[in-house]
Amino acid sequence: MAKKNVTKKTNKPTQNPSSFKKYIKWFWITFASGIAGIFLLFLLASWGFLGEMPSFEILENPQTNLATQVISSDGKVLGKYYLKDNRTPVDYNKLPKDLVNALIATEDARFYDHSGIDVRGTIRAFAFLGTRGGASTISQQLARQLFVGVRSRNMFQAGIQKIKEWVIATRLERQYTKEEIIAMYFNIYDFGNNADGIRSAARIYFGKEPQDLQIEESAMLVGMFKNSSYFDPRRRPETVKTRRNVVLAQMHKYEYITEEVKDSLQKLPLALNYTPESHNEGLGTYFREHLKGFLKKWVNENPKNENGDKYNIYLDGLKIYTTIDSRMQQYAEEAVEEHMKKLQAEFYHQNTKKRNKNAPFAKDVEQKSIDLAMDRAIRQSERWRVMKEEGKSEKEILASFDVKLPMTLFSWTHKNNRVDTIMTPRDSIIYSKFFLRASFMSLEPQSGKVKAWVGGINYRNFKYDMVKQGKRQIGSTFKPFVYATAIDQLHLSPCDSMPNGPFCIEEGKYGLLEPWCPKNSDGEYEGMRTLKGALANSVNTVTARLMDKVGPANVRSLAQRLGVEAEIEEVPSIALGTPDISLYEMLGAYGTFVNKGVYVKPVIVTRIEDKNGTILYEFVPETKDVLSEEVAYTVVNLMEGVTQSGSGRRLRTKGANKWNKMYDEIMTGYPYEFKNPIAGKTGTTQNNSDGWFIGMVPNLISGAWVGGEDRQIRFASTTYGQGASMALPIWGLFMKKCYADDGLSVSQDKFPKPDEEDMTIRVDCDKADPSKGNTNEDDPDDKLDGIDFD
Template sequence: MATAKKKTKKKGNSFIKFIKWFWILFITGILSVILIFLMTAWGVFGPMPEYERLENPQTNLASEIISSDGETLGKFYLDDNRTDVKFEDLPKTLVQALIATEDARYYDHSGIDARGTIRAFAFLGKRGGASTISQQLARQLFVGVRSKNLYETITQKLKEWVLATRLERSYTKEEIIKMYLNIYDFNYNADGIRSAARIYFGKEPSNLKIEESAVLVGMLKNSSYYNPLRREKLVFDRRNTVLGQMAKYDFITEKEKDSLQALKMDINFSPESHREGIATYFRMYLQGFMRKWIEQNPKPAIKGERDKWNIFLDGLRIYTTIDSRMQKNAEDAVSEHMKRLQAEFFHQNTPERNKTAPFIQEFPGEIDRIMDRGMKTSDRWRNMKANGKSEKEIRASFDKPTEMTVFDWNSETQDKDTIMTPMDSIRYYKSFLRAAMMSMEPQTGHVKAWVGGLNYKHFQYDNVYQGARQVGSTFKPFVYAAAIDQLRLSPCDGLYDNQYCIEANKHGNPDPWCPKNADGKYSGNLITLKHALANSVNTITAQLIDRVGPEAVIEITKNLGITGDIPAVPSIALGSADLNVYEMVGAYGAFANQGVYVKPVMVTRIEDKNGTVLFEYVPETKDVLSKDVAYAMVDLMSGVTQGGSGTRLRTKGAEKWNKVYEEIITGYPYGFTNPIAGKTGTTQNQSDGWFMGMVPNLVTGVWVGGEDRATHFRSLAYGQGASMALPIWGLYMQKNYKNKELGVSDGNFEKPENSSINVDCNNISEENDDDIDTEDDLDF
């Protein structure tokens, strides 16, 4: 009995000790876990973010460029092409796919999924990990890439747990999902869900279909590995796994799952970079505009933030006047015409036809100087010189064949891989005719389209704003405006077409100036100003500038916003001055706006990432001409498209143009019947071709020419503004009129009441009313 009692007592003591040690170990374990969490929170295992940063985590946000019709034209960013999306703008199916795949008990935990953690420990992660969405966000925001070192891996996981619980206390479940999807890097500059939706599917997140949402959620596992452009089959299977998870948790039915899994992935890869997309030249101009704005507008002082605005990091929203639809029409019009024009230029400049192609040498040594200048201004020259190479070494490198990608109109991507010497590549690029185009609403100054060149990736010089070229006869309306304004002439008044000379030492001209007409002939007849401008009769323009003087003409141009240097000599009447498309469009806008100049505007508003307005534009206007004079000028320029060099814009009269034009002019004849005012321009030797075209609510300027004046057509037939530039305007307006939503006017220009200037020339008899079918060739 005694022995049995001792055994029972011993067993009882052992059980008590077991219970005692169990609780000691259990409590010690709990306290150890708490202590480890506290030590992690205190930064013992490495620095933790301050509470303020946790409350307001800093992520780099791209600044967004927004068109007048609400489309994103592009973004400014360095490394992160990220734009925040509100939770309410995320499709419900995207959120469901995320929860079903990454964190099924998301709404039931406070940052740490206990069940998932125990399962992960028990099966060593073979049945799924334990990272909640909150933990994944913590890692993205504060922890970084997972280390391969075991100790660092454990401490990183501890930090994620601590930060996840803090995030859960600081934010709602919806805010955490929003932050996670906005911060994730989907590769190919697809930072965040908005960039990912646009780059992989060409649409906004709110428009994603279920199967598209499943693709992006599947990429969250590892966007580099599960990438549809690299491993299509793998991503397809991963998408179907996500759809299977959605069915498992009753977000979709089994029937829906089966039908969705059978669909092919419809990837619409639309890369977003500074050199690709729409309005690339305008976006580069805008970058300079924003740089100046930042210098003049200091950022409010906020602790922990930069002291200056940064367009690449601060997520500004820049609202512009560009209409994305008109911009696309403009870019398409330039491409369609220039591709055909370039083909004809190449045809006329084969080695058999032109031994100095693509140049036509006017002066001894001119081509050598052009090529040498091209070499010294190249990136290769600058880089090699910066690396200490001698000039002999640098020049030698330009004769070594090199692999390169060059521009090619015949390639779908406009890129062609080839091997050529850098010197040959300089000549190759100089063989391409360039183009520029800007379109503006004259009543508001809002610029609707801006095309600075052929392809920004290959031709980064902006010919709208940076490029100033001789304007030819497009300058003549300024001379006519000065004459009508000061001498009270009307479009119906006539002058004789005789050789006219301005004597030496008059109007600052050192020598006599006797300009010729394009064909070198003079009819000797009395012709109206309307006929003279429509057909670019140089002798009439010379008489007008002699009467008013160059200073009066220059004063009008300055009041019309032209800042370029214009010498006070008579030859400016025929367009000897170098001006850019931007200022020419602004100046012509005053004619269509009843004499009121409105400075072109491109940015209407700038907001910060929170929607606070930082800038709103104020129109800059100036009364330059009376309504009577402005309307008389519109009437004068209407003659250009009714009986002058612009008649090919209409069906009637278009048949008189030689069939050769059909080889290079897309859409000819254009068949416009509505009122159009305009002016063509051609400079000496056909080096520059211009067309300025106006309807009541849209003024557009087009320039075409070579990078160097030695690159041009030999004949006036191909090289005049009516052949090189006018077709771009015609194509652009055809496209605009097809879209009635654009509201481009096809009505009459507004005529002032009780005008004192007669514009009705129907009863005026001209002694010579034969059309002159060629443009003026300057002879200074």
């Protein structure tokens, strides 16, 4: 019997349904655990277990340091006060569309589609370990800037930071609109070089407001978000240009610009207009420093809340609306620089070519006085202060002043007015003393509003403010106070005449210990002079006679009522300008004459607002009646003679002294050839130490002072050292610039005259009256010979 083929069956393993279910179960448990774990991490982070988190209130009002803005009367930002952050917020509607598009295209293309976390970007970042781009959204980057800080290099800490960023980003998205988040992001970022926020960045790198940025400029700034320290356009322009072009390419990729526009813009240079913003730069540096003193006083007197907290001018983002006109301020600074460059060149020439061994001090100054001036300068220096605080002995400190060091000094002839050199600190003090100093101020007499304020020739190097802080002998610019007192009390007329002969006030009168006999600068003592002619030519003997008639006490009283706060002795010599008075006080006083006898205290701030626009302060004018309208007009009429036939007549001439070409060069701006009515007064103190000029038109009063840091630093001759040479040209240059600007509306009209029926004082003198006196332009205006001011 045949065997059957029996096929041996093998048992195949069969899949157990319960086992499969187990895998599925563990998968979902793992997945759910992961989700729960992530959720728990988020929850723990939100509760603060992973580190402090911002509260709802802080999210509502994130604390960022905001710079205080100083704003001119014509709406320009003159400067800012800040400690570290030069930040001024900009609303979303002030951001150009191309700037926003550049940001989204480069940093977060799906910004409008997510709620703080870009899931697709996050998965991609994890999958490719960040090689195909990061996952940080704009909201996350803002969270990091506001609350998290610099990313840690420790992976664990960095992970916790990332979780906190996610939590805060989602909260920000719930709290703010997309537009508000974009605005906050632009406002918070530090672009380097004191450019905190987009407003400062646009102004510093391109000299314009954000809304005026071009596409390529916007792209450059957005490119800096990657790393503003590395992508610094001043240090790495080519690298920044490459980064800018990447941003432009991203804008094309997401169809914000066409390929043609991208290609054309990528070929453009960076075209920076670097305009640094610091306390030493910009318009009105001296004014801003003076304003700081005003604000500190205001802060102390006006608490922020009931708890007595004080405003912080460096952090609270206040807006200070000032009276300064940015155009006038610019013209004033230009006028000072233009004149002082040439005047300084002549001063240096006279002291070096003529081999003055005492230079920069005058030849006749004793060595003892020079030593005292140098010792005072050394002990007042920053080097002395710092070394003294370090506990160094005087011997050690003094020795350090004779060790050569690299330093940067001021120079009119070098780029940016700065020169690098190697010099001993002692020699650097002598070097700095070579530079003549100047100040200039302009105000509106009817309102008292200060329109321009230049406290010196360069704030970075010479910080002492000679507008208000500094007081110098005033010279013949004090004489109008004597004439005003005589007109007010004795009802004198500009047409009245007085003897021009020698005159003395005897010993014992007014407490004099010896007779006082002032001399005339021209040496002439014959005939008669009208008051108008005497003031125009600064005739000292006539001024002395008037002083004797009214008395020093009455003149002092009038000066004080005119706003002069400086100490004034009740002695006859004040008639010729012995008191030390500031330019600020003098302009306030002169303003009374133009303002019909009403004194208006000079004002520099019109309004203060907080960062939200709430008004915190509005100025109230401080006024007082001092003189009648008739007397005030009569004094103005007197001072018109100064520019008609006196020391200020060069404002109307076609040229300077023809016999001295160098003098022509010094008198920058000739010919001025002003045709309109101008009242004013020059002033020159003993030995030409100080030169003054104050000039007035119906709606603007301006004044200038020029002199050395020490009174012993001066021109040897009155040709150069008088007020008409040192100070008057600054006024002339300034006014020419103002008149060329139609937008300023500086008056060229006559001074308003009281109604004829109200006038009892004669002001229209005989034009042919010979008492107008010497009109030789080369004569000094008012040198005060015979008076020892020192």
